[in-house]
Every structure is written in structure tokens, then in C-alpha cells.
Amino acid sequence: MLRFYNSLTRKKEDFIPIIKGKVSLYTCGPTVYDTAHIGNFRTFLFEDFLKRVLLARGFEVYHVMNITDVDDKTIQKSVAEGKPLSEITEYYTNLFKQDLSSLKIIPADVYPAATEHVDAMIQMIEQLIEKNHAYVTKDGSVFFSIDSYKNYGALTRLNMDKMQHSDRVSTDEYSLDNPQDFALWKAYKDEDGEVFWESPWGKGRPGWHMECSAMSMEYLGDHFDIHCGGVDNKFPHHENEIAQSVCAVNTPFVNYWLHSEFLLVDGGKMSKSIGNYYCVSDLLEKGMTSEEIRYNFLSAHYQTKVNFTLEKQHEAKRSIHRIMELQSRLNEIDSDLCNDFPLEVEQFNDALENNLDSPKALAVFFDWIRRINISMDEKTLSNKEASKGLKFISYFDSIYGILPKTDSVPQGVLDLSKEREGARQNKDWEKSDELRDQISGMGWMVKDTNDGPKLTPK
């Protein structure tokens, strides 16, 4: 039985989907005003892991990830660069999708963009006004009245009376019923340039939280299974989303809220000014592979902070190597075809089902690796067990996605290796070592085994 830690109840709960065997999943996507950084991708990678576990446990998953393509930052950028909003957002949306695919993240079923769902948002805002949960201000903005929703603050348990106001509360909010009311619709201002939509309240654009409520409802229905995001989105984003959605349709909104913790870099929050700021492409350029990035993120539990440092690449590289080494050892055995898994798969699944305990599952997997290696060293591994092992590895990788595709050995390297074998037969060690260096220079390693040389990528 799958169990998740539900942020809403602050308990680990059995996962029971609304419709048996099916899961409706909504994950907060990026604001496409700049390149997403690896902190963002920690969350997306956690969501990918969740999805892969759901799929592996036999659920049918319908996954929606929004693209926020209109907000202050996107508008600012489009004005600053003198380009239409859509040009900016399309550019960064494409970059985002490239990064997703380079990290081997399974794509969502839909990526709805906020700007394509403004009508649905307007409709929802009208419903809220009608039910007295929202009101129009003089300038033509619409605000949600948090006093109209008794359970406001349930997710984060914030005491609204004691909250210290940050100086970001702008002066034009003096007209609000409650200074903490949030915008559903923002009236047009000059700095918005060409960005506006017509609405019953005049020109303007939707507030940030609105898109997730309107789009999740459109694609997943009023009430769905899982909503994910980073912890920082609990407040205000998710809190506001709940308020809007519940008040608009009077049904429960989301059953399970899952939040992933922050990624720290060199012990602190990533920030451009400190310079500890990485994008996926930065890491790839530094020679880190997408598998190594996945390993680093997935070797910690999603609810703990991960401190990312470049030195961790080594650990990832060695661990991945170890798995691949076993895989290639097993591949050399004539294995009987069989559909079973080793016993350890049960513990492995238990760990995953227990709130996605990926480090624990990894530990089980590495325990199994040691057992099989010992058994192979003692030459007591049966063909059937070898076959089970290969199945286990591929099942493992269907969830972690950390084994790179193995390249076939280039002909040039094969030729050199053959030449080196000749030199070794003649005990011409000098020439042999020279050829080994040459092969190494081409990115391949030679291992001299009892069955002849084996070539592996470095």
C-alpha cells in the first residue's frame, strides 16, 4: 500500500485514489521569464520520481503541469527587452522542455499555459464574486476576501493576525477589506504595455494563483488526487489556490498535497548575487551527466534539504558505475528467461511505497548488488538468478533513470585493443601500455580479464 506524507494533514496516509487504479496529478510548473535553475529541477525530479513509482505500481497517471506565461516578471522582461510577451515566454518554455528531457523527466500529459485559459479564469472569478467571496476594487481589480473562507490558512497554519507585514504590501492596497486579501484579477497599469485581456471589470490580467485553480479544474476536475510543488509554494500560492477552488465550487479540492524541500547550494539558498547559482546546462557543461544529477537528487529523501556541491559528482559517478558493472557481468551469463524478481524487490518496493523513501530503496538495491557479486565470485549464481537480476536492474532503472545508454565501441578503439592484445601476447608491455594510453585518450578503458580485454567508456 502506497503511503504519502500529506502536507495538509501533516501525517503519513494511505494513498487511495478517487478512481481506483487512476491518479490525477497536478504539479506546479515554471514561470517562464528566465532559465529554470537546479533548485526548480529538484522539485521536478521529485515529481518525476513520484510519477515513476505510481506507474511502476500499476497506476494510470494523468499529469498536468502548468506554464506560467504571464506575471510581473515575464511582463517586465518583455518590456525591458522590447519584445512581445509571447516571444519571451515561448523561448523560455522551450528551454525548460529541453532541460526536462535532458534530465530524462517523463513529460506531463499536458502543459497548459496561463494565457490560453484566461476565459476559464474569468468565469471562475465571476463565480467567486457571485458567492461573495470576492469583490471588485475601484481600479477594476478583483480580490479574494480571506475572511469569507473560514479555513483559510489550514495548509500552513499561519496565524493571520500575528503575521508581520512585509514592506512589499504596496500602497495601493489600502482599499482592501483586509490587507491580506489577494488579487484574482489585476487591473491594467501602464507598465503592462500590450499585455491585457478584456474582462467584465475592464482591461487587466489574471492573478498568479488563479491559473492553477482554473486549469487544474479544467483538466482534472473539481476534485483530484495529488498536487505537488516546492515548500515555498505552500504559502501563499497553495493556500490561496485552495481558498479559491473550494469557494468557487464547494467541493473538496485536492486529497494529497506533497511538497519537496529546498535544494541548497554550498549550504545556503541559491542566489544569483552570491553566485552559487546553477542551471541544468551549467552542470552539463561542467561535464556532469544527467544521470549523475538524477542520482544526487534522488539519493536524498524529497522532504529533506539537499546540499548540492560539485564534489558530489564523484560519488554519483562511482555508484552508477557499480550498478553498470554488475549489469555487464550479468549480461555475460547465458541467462534463462524468467519473469521473476529477486527476493529483495519486495523490500525495495516497500521502501518506495513508504512515502517514496528513495535512499532506503537504494540501500536495499546496493545490498542486493553485494549479494549477487559475492555469489558470482563464488561461481554459485544460477542462470535463473542472473536473469532475475537483469530484470531487477531494469525495473530499478525504470524508477531512478540513472543508467546511461551504453555506447557501442567505436571501430578505431576495437582495432587498437586488438593490436594491444597482440602486443600483450608477445609480452611487449611497453607497446601494450602505450596503446592503452591511446585508447584512454579516446575515452575508453581497457580491463584485462580472464576472458580477454573488456572495453568500457570512461
Next chain:
RNA sequence: GGCGUCGUACCCAAGUGGUCUAAGGGAUCGGUUUGCAAAACCGCCAUUCGCCGGUUCGAAUCCGGCCGACGCCUCCA
């Protein structure tokens, strides 16, 4: 100021009342293997879980205090 998360070996990191004299990975060291290296494989590596008290037959796990780190507090995953 309010709310919250966390502190486990040299590093990373599970475990949240008994099977814990605490998984797993990396590094180091020792060994097997090897023409030699490299790689691979095996073994070793915390009587102890930030500190101090308490509850309990029993605590890394629960409670209180202290110290330390980090985050959120109106548009940052």
C-alpha cells in the same frame, strides 16, 4: 516578532519507542585479481545518534530546556 524544518561516522544519507552493540553510498585503509597499472570485487570503518535533563522495563526515536543550521511570512520549486 510569528510559523516551520532539521542537527546520525571523514563526507553524503536512511531509520522516528524493543529485531539498532544504527542501513546504504563515497573517501581512506587492508585484501583478492593483474605483466604492471587502472577498473572490478571482498573486508574494515559510529557501544553511538548536537548538548542537558525527564518519561519508560526499554529512546537516535516521545516530552522539556539550551545551542546550532536552514526556510517561509503576498506572486521564489
